[in-house]
Amino acid sequence: MxxxxxxxxxxxxxxxxxxxxxxxxxxxxxxxxxxxxxxxxxxxxxPSPRVIARMAGIARDMWMYCDPDNHDLKVTVAGHLGVGVENVVVGEGIDGLLSLVARMYVASGDAVVTSLGAYPTFNFHIAGVGGRLVAVPYENDRESLDGLLAAVTKDKAPLVYLSNPDNPMGSWWEAAELIRFIEALPETTMLVLDEAYGELGPASALPPIDVSRPNVIRMRTFSKAYGLAGIRCGYAVADAQVIRDFEKIRNHYGVSRMAQIAGVEALADQxxxxxxxxxxxxxxxxxxxxxxxxxxxxxxxxxxxxxxxxxxxxxxxxxxxxxxxxxxxxxxxxxxxxxxxxxxxxxxxxxxxxxxxxxxxxxxxxxxxx
Amino acid sequence: MxxxxxxxxxxxxxxxxxxxxxxxxxxxxxxxxxxxxxxxxxxxxxPSPRVIARMAGIARDMWMYCDPDNHDLKVTVAGHLGVGVENVVVGEGIDGLLSLVARMYVASGDAVVTSLGAYPTFNFHIAGVGGRLVAVPYENDRESLDGLLAAVTKDKAPLVYLSNPDNPMGSWWEAAELIRFIEALPETTMLVLDEAYGELGPASALPPIDVSRPNVIRMRTFSKAYGLAGIRCGYAVADAQVIRDFEKIRNHYGVSRMAQIAGVEALADQxxxxxxxxxxxxxxxxxxxxxxxxxxxxxxxxxxxxxxxxxxxxxxxxxxxxxxxxxxxxxxxxxxxxxxxxxxxxxxxxxxxxxxxxxxxxxxxxxxxx
The missing domain is CATH 3.90.1150.10 (Aspartate Aminotransferase, domain 1)
Known part of the structure; x- marks a missing residue:
């Protein structure tokens, strides 16, 4: 040929x-x-000994498909965070959710703003949809909120990424600073607020979750504090319409049954x-x-x-x-x-x-x- | 707002x-x-009792990320099928791989050919990239090879889907008929040959694997005969360049460590x-x-x-x-x-x-x- x-x-x-x-x-x-x-x-x-025992006990049940709704895990997450089930989507780690967000909000040629040196997997998925990355340098080893905001405005970016606490520097912003940042964002710019390390820093770094705001997606994971990086499971919390939009393209059978059950058990063992x-x-x-x-x-x-x-x-x-x-x-x-x-x-x-x-x-x- | x-x-x-x-x-x-x-x-x-025991034993190791290369599972699959490691890609079930194939070969507005009533998840992922589905009716409860071929040619489709053995009718084509179909396909049309049920039918329905042909992707899964639907793991076998193209967009941390290890064990227990x-x-x-x-x-x-x-x-x-x-x-x-x-x-x-x-x-x- x-x-x-x-x-x-x-x-x-x-x-x-x-x-x-x-x-x-x-x-x-x-x-x-x-x-x-x-x-x-x-x-x-x-992971928690309870989670380990639960995973071992359900190994024999893995002939059954996962629940495509992730229902039980969504209910548990919603209860844990005090939001509605309709405000939660579960994915194959934050990575899987980032891939979906890229497809949802970024058309080929669109500018997407992140920090220079921030999460490379986000960049990978933006490139995968033809997005154009605008990377704002860190200031004093922290992501620059003012710099990100200026870049979003200048480049009319439909999407901006911020991790808090941050990888790779470990730094963080306090909630009040983040709220100021969020309120200053254009209404038409979606913020991905990656809180993979959220459980490990000061509670004061986590703004209250406000699912009425349609341009913020909070992402959390079982990979870090919960010790379950190998099961690939994370979740996003957002406005209900945003969550429905995830349904349009996500792989409904992407999260394993093992992860669905381990996640419920992990949240139960605070x-x-x-x-x-x-x-x-x-x-x-x-x-x-x-x-x-x-x-x-x-x-x-x-x-x-x-x-x-x-x-x-x-x-x-x-x-x-x-x-x-x-x-x-x-x-x-x-x-x-x-x-x-x-x-x-x-x-x-x-x-x-x-x-x-x-x-x-x-x-x-x-x-x-x- | x-x-x-x-x-x-x-x-x-x-x-x-x-x-x-x-x-x-x-x-x-x-x-x-x-x-x-x-x-x-x-x-x-x-799943095999060996697989159940292995999964139970590694539950405590799930704090480690999966190997983003899926190395050990790819080596095992390659050995099992007699192809090179460079001819294998592992994904979150065939569903996950279908999502990638859609993104790789289908631009918005492109025609994609399948059978009317065939796998809805394929259709879902084609819609997700803006593809235009052309659905060819079954003939005598079998997918119509001639009908698919005619539609591919008429609509200049970059992608065609065929499952063999087939869901939802359970029917199949013998290898010789499939080879005739494959050889008649335009060189620029990619065939996804979904063999999810491949282990369960007559061996004569499976054409020899020919990884030198750049327009055929064979897909298999651990969800059916291997009894592991809940771990979400499938694989595709193709020309090495095609496999490298999957690397460009796949979620490299999408397949769980549990699935990677269970898959190796499952293949070992023939x-x-x-x-x-x-x-x-x-x-x-x-x-x-x-x-x-x-x-x-x-x-x-x-x-x-x-x-x-x-x-x-x-x-x-x-x-x-x-x-x-x-x-x-x-x-x-x-x-x-x-x-x-x-x-x-x-x-x-x-x-x-x-x-x-x-x-x-x-x-x-x-x-x-x-």
Whole structure:
């Protein structure tokens, strides 16, 4: 055959090399396992014992399709947040929901505003619909609310992304600042407020949920504080019409039955969640101490990781990262200018942070010496 | 606020009422559970005991993200089918892969060919990208290969869908006929060959896999014979360039870690698969006997369900369906003209088919009397 089916114009111009490299791929390349898995902002503490028991108990039921309505999980989320069931949509992690939002609000050529160095998966999905990214630099290691607002207005963007608390810096805005931002947004611009780390920071960083406002979608996940990154389940809370619009294109059988049931059980065990929040806070303090003991500057964090300034440029921090990887410590780092002076370390189990503490001095020496 | 963020032109015209009504929704509406769940072509025999044990054992590991490469599962699939790892992509069930195919090959306004009454989820995802469906009627309860070919040519369709064995009729084409069809397709038309039921019919219905042909995508699933509908995992096999094109837009963290590991284990237990295939064949015979004992005509089936001609029109078959539902027997039926004279009964456990046998005479009497 000489011809092949052509891709659509939007897809044909996309790169087939993608930014998703998991620790498993790195382990395959290295030919050996990491000793500390503290790079993907997972919760090493795992899911609640109740959730684990429930998942094990329902394994044999997996011959049944999931409920395409996600009914029970939506009811549980709605009760948990004090909103209506009609204000909730469940998806294959926040990632899956971001893909839908891109298709809902972004036509080819539309400008979409985010922060430079913010969540790459959002960017990936915007590119996937032919959107044009406008990336606003961070200011003082925080997403710039004024900068985002100016870009939205200048570029007439139908969509803007903001994570709070933020990845990769761990910073956050207080609710009052966010409310000011939301009220200043054009009515025709949709805000995706990614609160993946929402349970892990100060409650004062979470504005009250107002589902009467049709241009804000709040997103939350079971991947972080609830320790269920592997089941792929997140949810969005919004105005009921926005939720109905998700129905038009979502994969109605996308969220597994396992995730639907585990999510209900996870929300029911708030005691466990609180214990994780406490342990994460202690882990952040420990990571900060390790950083300071090595002359690095830990940034304040409202998440389950600590980003630390290595005191040099991006090239130096990259050497530190590589030296840690070579010592079997899986961490990550921001890659865009200014932020790239840092490395990012997730809260792990005590023995993982011990390994980090043991290996960091040697990694720094290697980075300085090379 | 007086304005709201506008949807894209493609999404704004879509209906927000969708065709996905699961048995759970019906149970909620009825206020009571079904006694026999034999309507969604699930495998009541469940997954392999090895798979159940493995899933239970890894529940506690679900704090880790899935491998975005789906590496181990792709290697296992590739080995199972004798193709390269570069010829496999894994998705959130065939549904998830169909959504991607729509985005890859169908621009707004493009014609897409399928059979009238074939898989509604395909139609849903084509509508979701603004595609224009051209639906070719079945002929003698089989998808019409000649009709599909003529429609593809007439409408210059970039994409055509064919399921083999077929849902909702259970019919199939032999490999030689499919090869003839494939060779007659325009080089620029992509064929999605949905083989969700492929393990359950005669091997002679499956053409050899030829990954050198760039306009055929074969799709398989763990939802049917492998009894894992609830974990949402399917895969596509195609030319390596086609697989790379999936990478451009797929949700790289869409398939759960649970599904990735369960899929590997399921493929490893081919003895269990064979036992299911045997039990499904016996179940088909049993359903056919029940149909015939009640004066209905069972159609030949290469799947895990039997579609039966109720001997009247669509309205009559609908009454039979409703009478069975009211007797707590969950089944489904085709809804398009000609096919709609039938009801569709999935192979279930013995006690479920007993209930079907007990309730069918009364349901038929009710349908005739009402």
């Amino acid at each position: 000489r011809q092949r089916p052509p891709l659509t114009p939007i897809v044909s111009v996309l790169p087939s090399t993608v930014p998703f490299v998991g620790p498993e791929a790195q382990e395959r390349d290295r030919g050996r396992a990491f000793r500390a898995r503290i790079g993907a902002n997972e919760s090493s503490f795992g 005691d466990y969640l609180q214990s994780v929040v406490t342990r994460v806070a202690a882990g952040r303090r420990r990571i900060a101490e390790i950083a300071e003991a090595n002359g690095l500057k830990p940034l304040p964090s409202a998440t389950n990781f600590v980003t630390m300034d290595c005191g040099g440029d991006g090239a130096f921090a990259l050497k530190v990262l590589q030296a840690l990887l070579s010592r079997d410590v899986f961490i990550r780092k921001p890659m865009v200018p200014v932020l790239d002076r840092c490395i990012r370390v997730s809260v792990g189990l005590d023995h993982e942070l011990d390994i980090f503490a043991e290996e960091l001095p040697g990694a720094l020496a290697a980075a300085r010496g090379s | 007086r304005q709201r963020p506008p949807l894209t032109p493609i999404v704004s015209v879509l209906p927000s009422t969708v065709p996905f009504v699961g048995p759970e929704a019906q149970e909620r509406d009825r206020g009571r559970a079904f006694r026999a769940r034999i309507g969604a072509n699930e495998s009541s025999f469940g 003895d269990y698969l064979q036992s299911v295939v045997t039990r499904v064949a016996a179940g088909r015979r049993r359903i056919a006997e029940i149909a015939e004992a009640n004066g209905l005509k069972p159609l030949p089936s290469a799947t895990n369900f039997v579609t039966m001609d109720c001997g009247g029109d669509g309205a009559f078959a609908l009454k039979v369906l409703q009478a069975l539902l009211s007797r707590d027997v969950f089944i489904r039926k085709p809804m398009v003209p000609v096919l709609d004279r039938c009801i569709r009964v999935s192979v279930g456990l013995d006690h479920e088919l007993d209930i079907f046998a007990e309730e069918l005479p009364g349901a038929l009497a009710a349908a005739r009397g009402s």
